[in-house]
Amino acid sequence: MAIADDLRMIAQQERELAFAKFDEADAWQLGQFLRAWGQANRAPIAIDVRTFNRPLFFSALPGSTPDNTDWIRRKCNVVDRYRRSSYAIGLELKAKGATLEDRYGLPLLDYAPYGGAFPLVLDKTGVIGSVTVSGLDQREDHMLVVTALCAVLGLDAKKYSLEAVTT
Numbered sequence: 001m002a003i004a005d006d007l008r009m010i011a012q013q014e015r016e017l018a019f020a021k022f023d024e025a026d027a028w029q030l031g032q033f034l035r036a037w038g039q040a041n042r043a044p045i046a047i048d049v050r051t052f053n054r055p056l057f058f059s060a061l062p063g064s065t066p067d068n069t070d071w072i073r074r075k076c077n078v079v080d081r082y083r084r085s086s087y088a089i090g091l092e093l094k095a096k097g098a099t100l101e102d103r104y105g106l107p108l109l110d111y112a113p114y115g116g117a118f119p120l121v122l123d124k125t126g127v128i129g130s131v132t133v134s135g136l137d138q139r140e141d142h143m144l145v146v147t148a149l150c151a152v153l154g155l156d157a158k159k160y161s162l163e164a165v166t167t
Contacts, residue, residue: 006162009162013160014084016160017118017146017153017155019123019153020122020123021122022120022128027051030131035059035061037147038135044063044068045133045136046058046135048076048131051120072134074110075130075132077111077112078111086112086113115139118145142162
């Protein structure tokens with residue numbers, strides 16, 4: 001896995017995983033997909049779906065902790081500021097050998113450039129919010145959100161998958 005390959009795929013995800021419309025029912029469907037996946041897989045995740053400054057869905061599954069809720073807040077702040085996925089921002093910083101703190105003066109207490117927060121994109125409008133998962137490895141958090149978006153949008157998640165990590 002090369003960072004450049006992941007960044008190319010994430011850019012495609014951000015361009016193509018867009019809604020024609022997005023409302024409370026769509027947020028509920030997205031959140032319920034993630035919650036059902038978490039329950040079926042006994043994943044200790046917390047889930048958040050929101051438009052900017054308006055929470056629409058939240059669930060904390062067994063095994064998740066208050067830390068997961070704080071990670072969600074910090075990851076959402078990255079999407080809010082950059083209108084990009086938190087994983088993409090983290091990978092870009094890693095490639096440059098930088099942090100949000102030293103590059104932009106942003107406190108790590110408020111911003112987490114790690115996988116799991118993805119922009120909610122409305123066609124012909126742009127980014128209107130975010131969907132976030134916390135509790136798995138950051139790459140898994142990211143791909144879980146992408147899979148959920150694909151399911152709700154009726155798209156093939158395999159087309160948007162990041163390449164497997166090799167050791």
